[in-house]
Amino acid sequence: MATIRFLGAAQTVTGSMHLVSANGRRVLLDCGLFQGLKELRERNWREPPFDPTSLDAVVISHAHIDHTGSLPLLVRRGYRGPIYCTPATIELLGVLLPDSAHLQEEEAERANRLGYSKHKPALPLYTAEDAQRTLGLLQPAGYGKPFPVVGDLTVTYRRAGHILGAATVDLLLGANRRIVFSGDLGRYDRPILPDPEPVAEADVLLLESTYGDRTHPVGTADALAKVVNDTAKHGGTLLVPAFVVDRTQELLWMLQRLEDQKRIPVLPVYVDSPSATAVTKIYGRHAEDHDADMRSEIRDGQDPLRPERLQFCSTVEQSKRLNDINGPVIIVSASGMATGGRILHHLQRRLPDARTTVLFVGFQAAGTRGRLLQDGAKTLKMFGAEVPVRARVEILHGLSAHADQPETLRWLGGFLRPPRQTYLVHGEPGAADALAAAIHARFGWSVRAARDGEQVEV
Numbered sequence: 485m486a487t488i489r490f491l492g493a494a495q496t497v498t499g500s501m502h503l504v505s506a507n508g509r510r511v512l513l514d515c516g517l518f519q520g521l522k523e524l525r526e527r528n529w530r531e532p533p534f535d536p537t538s539l540d541a542v543v544i545s546h547a548h549i550d551h552t553g554s555l556p557l558l559v560r561r562g563y564r565g566p567i568y569c570t571p572a573t574i575e576l577l578g579v580l581l582p583d584s585a586h587l588q589e590e591e592a593e594r595a596n597r598l599g600y601s602k603h604k605p606a607l608p609l610y611t612a613e614d615a616q617r618t619l620g621l622l623q624p625a626g627y628g629k630p631f632p633v634v635g636d637l638t639v640t641y642r643r644a645g646h647i648l649g650a651a652t653v654d655l656l657l658g659a660n661r662r663i664v665f666s667g668d669l670g671r672y673d674r675p676i677l678p679d680p681e682p683v684a685e686a687d688v689l690l691l692e693s694t695y696g697d698r699t700h701p702v703g704t705a706d707a708l709a710k711v712v713n714d715t716a717k718h719g720g721t722l723l724v725p726a727f728v729v730d731r732t733q734e735l736l737w738m739l740q741r742l743e744d745q746k747r748i749p750v751l752p753v754y755v756d757s758p759s760a761t762a763v764t765k766i767y768g769r770h771a772e773d774h775d776a777d778m779r780s781e782i783r784d785g786q787d788p789l790r791p792e793r794l795q796f797c798s799t800v801e802q803s804k805r806l807n808d809i810n811g812p813v814i815i816v817s818a819s820g821m822a823t824g825g826r827i828l829h830h831l832q833r834r835l836p837d838a839r840t841t842v843l844f845v846g847f848q849a850a851g852t853r854g855r856l857l858q859d860g861a862k863t864l865k866m867f868g869a870e871v872p873v874r875a876r877v878e879i880l881h882g883l884s885a886h887a888d889q890p891e892t893l894r895w896l897g898g899f900l901r902p903p904r905q906t907y908l909v910h911g912e913p914g915a916a917d918a919l920a921a922a923i924h925a926r927f928g929w930s931v932r933a934a935r936d937g938e939q940v941e942v
């Protein structure tokens with residue numbers, strides 16, 4: 485008897501966590517943090533419905549915090565077993581987990597200073613030390629080769645094409661039962677990363693459905709070229725709040741191509757984020773995760789993620805020096821939704837200037853400063869003051885790292901026989917239902933959204 489229990493990312497898009505019990509063993513697929521609205525974030529504090537010390541292994545699909553951000557908590561609660569992931573994921577977690585711990589510690593410190601927590605003193609969800617201990621448990625596993633996880637359970641990773649190091653997880657339970665977990669599925673014909681690799685068979689498939697109700701727009705490079713050219717014409721600043729993993733690197737790749745094609749002028753480009761700087765370097769190192777173009781450019785001694793006048797700002801002094809630079813200039817800084825980080829200082833300084841353009845390149849969640857700006861806010865509260873917004877705000881659609889509905893169906897077309905049952909995870913109810921209907925119509929498979937907390941048989 486084998487079972488899967490959905491412990492997160494069921495009818496929502498964060499907190500990815502699924503417990504597999506089979507042949508007397510217990511394996512956790514992903515161990516993500518709930519993010520976004522308060523009621524979701526509060527779930528991070530709940531005791532898990534299993535004893536962390538009873539787990540035999542953890543298998544991670546990719547480095548994003550909504551898939552890994554609870555690992556330090558698992559370790560804090562006593563887990564000391566192996567945590568399997570790809571080599572690139574290990575490197576990315578070396579940046580992201582300490583960052584996440586730092587944010588938790590900062591939030592606790594702020595709650596204590598301002599006295600808004602009902603807990604006295606407010607404690608962080610986990611600490612930098614928990615994150616460091618977690619990094620010590622990571623075990624590398626490459627693509628395409630089955631590796632033993634525990635007992636007669638083996639896993640094969642295949643490229644998911646979502647972010648560097650992202651894998652689909654093919655979990656074989658003994659001789660003849662197979663669970664396939666898509667993790668987050670990437671896109672076809674994107675720069676830097678290869679297409680998602682097909683998977684031939686599964687008895688039970690766990691499939692992400694983030695954009696299960698959408699088709700991504702095309703023409704992203706044209707839209708970016710227009711915004712850059714407008715910025716150059718007005719002599720202003722193009723300020724891009726960007727996520728440190730993938731969005732920053734894809735943007736750099738696009739800027740370099742547009743410069744090469746002489747579709748935009750060569751402007752100074754600053755990446756002002758220590759994490760984005762570290763992640764961009766990691767992106768250049770993992771040939772096993774690159775597509776053919778990226779590989780051949782690196783082989784020819786090029787740096788494909790380097791617009792001609794790119795500079796990284798690591799120190800606070802370098803960051804502050806940007807205050808004195810007048811346009812035209814492009815500044816890329818984190819965080820992607822302007823919830824924290826150095827982007828706030830740049831927004832504070834440049835939002836009142838009508839020559840500034842703020843360019844959003846990713847989803848802006850409700851309640852964030854990014855969303856307020858996108859919705860046309862005339863002022864923005866930062867560092868205790870109301871900052872007037874005279875800057876233009878633009879949105880670059882189509883830079884998503886997730887497959888849309890047609891791309892998901894294309895990946896499912898790689899299965900040689902239908903899974904006995906497909907469960908949709910990692911999607912809001914509307915997106916999951918739309919994808920379920922599309923899968924049923926196209927392939928006739930048995931498919932439905934996973935319910936939060938439910939246990940199913942394999």
Ligand SMILES: [Zn+2]
Nearest residue numbers: 546548646668
């Ligand atoms: Zn992801």
